[in-house]
Amino acid sequence: MAPKFQKLPGTLDVLPAESWKWQYAEEQMRTVAGLFGYREIRLPTFESTELYQRGVGEGTDVVSKEMYTFEDKGGRSCTLRPEGTAGVVRAVLENGLLAASPLPLKSYYIESHFRYERAQKGRYREHHQFGIECFGTHAPEADAEVIAVADMLLRRIGLGEYASLEVNSIGCPACRPAYNQALRAYFGAREGELCDTCKGRLQTNPLRLLDCKEEACQAIAKDAPSMLEYLCEDCAGHFAAVQALLAEAGIAFVVNPRIVRGLDYYTNTVFEFVASGIGAQGTVCGGGRYDGLIGELGGAPTPAVGFGMGVERLLMLVEEAGKLPPAPDGPLLYAVAADEAGRAAARKLVAGLRAKGYAAEYDIVQRSVKAQMKAAARLGAHFTVVLGEAEVQGGSAKFKNMQEEGEVPFLLDSAAEALEMALFRKTARQFGGRLKREVAPGTLDPLQQCFLE
RNA sequence: GUGGGUAUAGCUCAGGUGGUUAGAGUGUCAGGUUGUGGCCCUGAAGGCCGUGGGUUCGAGUCCCACUACCCACCCCA
Numbered sequence: 001m002a003p004k005f006q007k008l009p010g011t012l013d014v015l016p017a018e019s020w021k022w023q024y025a026e027e028q029m030r031t032v033a034g035l036f037g038y039r040e041i042r043l044p045t046f047e048s049t050e051l052y053q054r055g056v057g058e059g060t061d062v063v064s065k066e067m068y069t070f071e072d073k074g075g076r077s078c079t080l081r082p083e084g085t086a087g088v089v090r091a092v093l094e095n096g097l098l099a100a101s102p103l104p105l106k107s108y109y110i111e112s113h114f115r116y117e118r119a120q121k122g123r124y125r126e127h128h129q130f131g132i133e134c135f136g137t138h139a140p141e142a143d144a145e146v147i148a149v150a151d152m153l154l155r156r157i158g159l160g161e162y163a164s165l166e167v168n169s170i171g172c173p174a175c176r177p178a179y180n181q182a183l184r185a186y187f188g189a190r191e192g193e194l195c196d197t198c199k200g201r202l203q204t205n206p207l208r209l210l211d212c213k214e215e216a217c218q219a220i221a222k223d224a225p226s227m228l229e230y231l232c233e234d235c236a237g238h239f240a241a242v243q244a245l246l247a248e249a250g251i252a253f254v255v256n257p258r259i260v261r262g263l264d265y266y267t268n269t270v271f272e273f274v275a276s277g278i279g280a281q282g283t284v285c286g287g288g289r290y291d292g293l294i295g296e297l298g299g300a301p302t303p304a305v306g307f308g309m310g311v312e313r314l315l316m317l318v319e320e321a322g323k324l325p326p327a328p329d330g331p332l333l334y335a336v337a338a339d340e341a342g343r344a345a346a347r348k349l350v351a352g353l354r355a356k357g358y359a360a361e362y363d364i365v366q367r368s369v370k371a372q373m374k375a376a377a378r379l380g381a382h383f384t385v386v387l388g389e390a391e392v393q394g395g396s397a398k399f400k401n402m403q404e405e406g407e408v409p410f411l412l413d414s415a416a417e418a419l420e421m422a423l424f425r426k427t428a429r430q431f432g433g434r435l436k437r438e439v440a441p442g443t444l445d446p447l448q449q450c451f452l453e
Numbered sequence: 454g455u456g457g458g459u460a461u462a463g464c465u466c467a468g469g470u471g472g473u474u475a476g477a478g479u480g481u482c483a484g485g486u487u488g489u490g491g492c493c494c495u496g497a498a499g500g501c502c503g504u505g506g507g508u509u510c511g512a513g514u515c516c517c518a519c520u521a522c523c524c525a526c527c528c529c530a
Contacts, residue, residue, distance in 0.1 A: 006503095006521070061528050065454080083530090113530075118454085120524060129530055197527080211528095262529055272530095283530060310530030338488045369488045377490035386488055402490070 010117075010125025012312065020328050021315055025157065026110055029130045029309075032153045033108040036145065038132050041107040043087045049077040055086030055297055057264025059204060066115040080114035083263065084131040084308055085290065086297070092135060093299040103136030110311070121279030121316075128311035131287075135294070138303035140238050143269045143289060144245035146305045150273060150285045151251050157314065158323025163275040163284055166256040167246070168227070169239040170207065172267050173292070175232035180206050182225045190220055210258045226257040235268055242269055261286060265293040269305065277320040278313050285309040330380025331359040332419055333399075336372040338388030345387040345412065352416045358423075377402060382426070383419060387412075 007013060014022055030040070049069050056063050068080035081087050088107060092098060097105055110130050119125060132149055134142050147165065154163050171179060183206035191199060194209070198217050201208050210221050231239065246253050253271075261270050270288030278284075287307025295301040318324055333353055335346035346362040353360035361379065363372045369386060376384045384400045391397040391412065398407040399415065401422075410418040 009521070066528075115529075117528065118526090119522085120526095123529070127530060131530090280525065281530075286530065308530055313530060336489070342488090368483085370486080370490080371483085373488095373490040375490085381490095384489075388488065390488090400489075 008125070010119035010123075012124055012126070021319075021324060022311070024325060025311060025315055025318070026130075028153060028157050029108070029110060032149060032156065033132060035152070036106070036132075036149050038106040038108040038134075038149070041088060041091065041109050043081075043091055043109065043111070045112065046078045046080050047087055047090065049079040051086050051090055051297070052079050052082060055089065055265065055293060056083060060262055060264055062115060062262065066117050068114045068116055081111070082115050083113055084109055084111060084129055085133060085263075085265070085293070085306060088131075088133050088306075089294055089297050089299070089304075093294070093297060098135060098294075098299065098302055104142065105135040106132065108132040120281075122281035122310070122313045124312060129308045130311060130314075131306060131308040133304060133306035135302055135304045138238075138291065140241035140245055142303075142305050143238075143242045144249065146287065146307055147242075147246060147271055148249055148251060150287070150307055150309060151249075153309070154273060154285070157318055158321055159275065159284075159314075159317055162277070162317055162321050163273040165246075165251065165253040165271060165273055166259055167243070167253050167269065167271040168256055168259045169231055169235055169268050170260060170266060170270055170288075171227055171231050171235050175230055175235055176207075179225070179227050179230035182230060183207070183209065186224050187220065193217075193220060207260045208262075211260045211262075221258065228255070228257055238268060261288055265290040265296070267291045271307070273309075275317050278316045281310075281313060283310075284313045284317060327380075329359075330382065331361045332381070332423060333358070333360045333383045333385065334372070334376030334379060334381035335360065335362040336369055336376065336384055336386045337363055338369050338386055341389045341392045342387035345392050349385070349387070349412065349415055353419065356416060356420070358416075358419070383422070385415070 033040070049067070052067060053063055058064065062082050067082050070078055072078050088109065092105065092107075108131065110128065112126050113129050114126050116125060117123065130153075132146060134146055147167075151165065154160060170176070184202060187194065187198070187202055187206065187209055191202065193216055194202070195212065195217055198209050198212050207227075209217065210224060212218065212221065228236075228239075243253070243255070259270055259272055266288045268289040268291065271286070272283050273285040274282040275284055276282060285307055287305070289303070289305045291301075291303040294304060333350070335349050337343035337346045343362075350360040350362045361376075361381070363375065367375070373384060381402055384402055385391075385397045387397055395413065396409055396411045397415070398409050399419070399422075400407045408418075408422075
C-alpha cells in the first residue's frame with residue numbers, strides 16, 4: 001500500500017528510535033573539535049551557484065553534473081551546498097575573519113550536503129558531513145593537526161582499527177605542471193589501452209587517471225610516474241615533515257601515491273581514512289590542503305587545510321563494528337495510575353521529578369494498569385509505582401525496581417528525594433570509585449558529577 | 454548518466470505450471486490476572502498485493518511502461 005507521499009531518492013529519515021545514535025556521533029564530533037580549539041560555524045544551506053563553480057571547480061563532477069541548482073524569484077542562480085569548504089571560505093572572507101581574528105582560524109561544521117547522484121549504500125543525495133577547516137598557516141603542523149582531529153574522533157568512536165589513513169601529496173602550482181607533463185607522456189604512449197573517460201582526462205586533468213577504477217587503466221597506472229618524484233623542494237620537505245609529525249603522534253598511515261581528490265582546490269597534502277563494511281564507499285573521511293582556494297575566491301592568498309567526514313558512513317561503520325554505546329536510559333520513574341485519585345497523584349509525582357531534572361512519565365492514553373506496566377517496561381523505566389485511592393489515602397506507595405527484583409515503600413511526599421537516592425546508589429555501583437579517571441569531563445550529568453565530588 | 458536485482462500487513466517475508474473469502478512471524482491494541490511488565494495462551498485491528506496499461510472467462514501470479522528502493526559503475530563523505 002504505497003503511502004501517498006514518500007521521501008525523495010537518496011534522502012534519509014532519522015526516526016526517534018535511532019536519533020540518539022546521531023546525537024552520540026555529533027556529541028563526539030563537537031567534543032573532539034573543541035579539544036583542538038575548533039569552533040562551530042553555521043552557514044546557509046544554499047549559496048550563489050558561482051561560489052561553487054569557482055570554488056570547487058567547473059571541471060569536477062560535483063559541479064558539472066551533481067549540483068541542485070535553481071533560480072530564485074529574484075532571478076539569482078542558487079545552489080544547495082554540495083560540499084562545505086567553499087561556503088566556509090566565503091563566510092570567512094565576507095566577515096573579514098582572517099584580518100579580525102588571531103591566526104590560525106579554526107572552525108568546524110556539521111551540516112547537510114546535496115549532490116544529485118544515484119544513491120547506494122553509504123551514498124546519499126542529502127548527506128551529512130562533519131568538517132573542519134584551519135586557515136592561515138602553511139606549516140606542516142597544521143596538516144598533522146587536522147589529521148589528528150579525524151584520527152582522534154575515529155578512535156574515540158571505536159573505529160581505531162577499522163579505518164586506515166592514506167596520505168599523499170599532489171604538489172603545488174610550481175611542481176604540478178611538470179608532473180602533469182610526465183603523466184601525459186606516460187599515458188599518452190599507451191593511449192589506445194585506456195578507457196574512454198581516461199582518454200578525455202588525459203588533456204584536461206591527467207592526475208585523475210591515477211584514480212580510475214577500470215582494470216586496464218589501473219594496470220597501466222600502477223607503473224605510472226609518481227607525483228612524489230616530481231615534488232618541488234618545498235613540497236617534498238613539507239610532505240616529509242607531515243609524515244614525521246604523524247609518526248611522532250603515533251598515527252599510523254601509508255603513503256598512497258594514487259590518492260587524488262575529486263575537488264579541484266586541493267594542493268600539497270591530501271588524505272583519506274578508508275574502511276570496509278559500508279559497501280563500495282570506503283572513504284569515511286577525506287581532506288587535504290587547499291592553499292589556492294582563498295585567493296581563487298577573492299581573498300588575500302591564505303593557506304588552509306581541512307577535511308570532511310561522512311556522518312552516515314561513520315555511523316554505518318560504528319554499527320558494523322559493534323561499537324555503538326548502549327541506548328540511553330529510560331525514565332527514572334513511570335507512575336502508573338489505577339484510578340482518578342491515582343492519576344492526579346501520578347501527575348504530581350511526575351511533575352516533581354521533572355522539575356528536579358529527571359525524566360519521568362505517566363499514562364496519557366488512559367490505559368489499564370497492565371498496559372501501563374507494559375509501557376513502562378518498554379520505555380526502560382527504572383522504577384514504577386502504582387497509585388490509586390489507597391496510596392493517596394495512606395500517603396505512601398511501593399516503588400518497584402524494574403531492572404532488579406524488589407519493591408521499596410516510600411512516602412509519597414518524599415518519593416522524589418527517595419528516588420534520587422536510589423539513583424545515586426545505582427550510579428555508585430555501576431561506576432565505582434575509579435570513575436573520575438576513566439570518564440571524560442562533561443559526559444556525566446550534573447547528578448552523577450556531584451556524586452563524585 | 455550506465456548496468457543488474459527487487460516491489461505482498463507498521464517491519465521481515467511465504468504465496469509451484471494464472472482459479473473463487475491473500476497467509477506466517479514479528480510489532481500494535483485488547484483479554485486471560487475486575488490494581489502490576491518481561492514468559493505463556495486467546496482475540497482484534499491492520500493489505501484496491503508499488504502505479505498505469507495489456508493478455509485472459511479470470512492476474513498477487515504472465516507481458517509492457519513508469520516510479521521507487523537495493524546493489525554496483527562513475528564520483529564522492
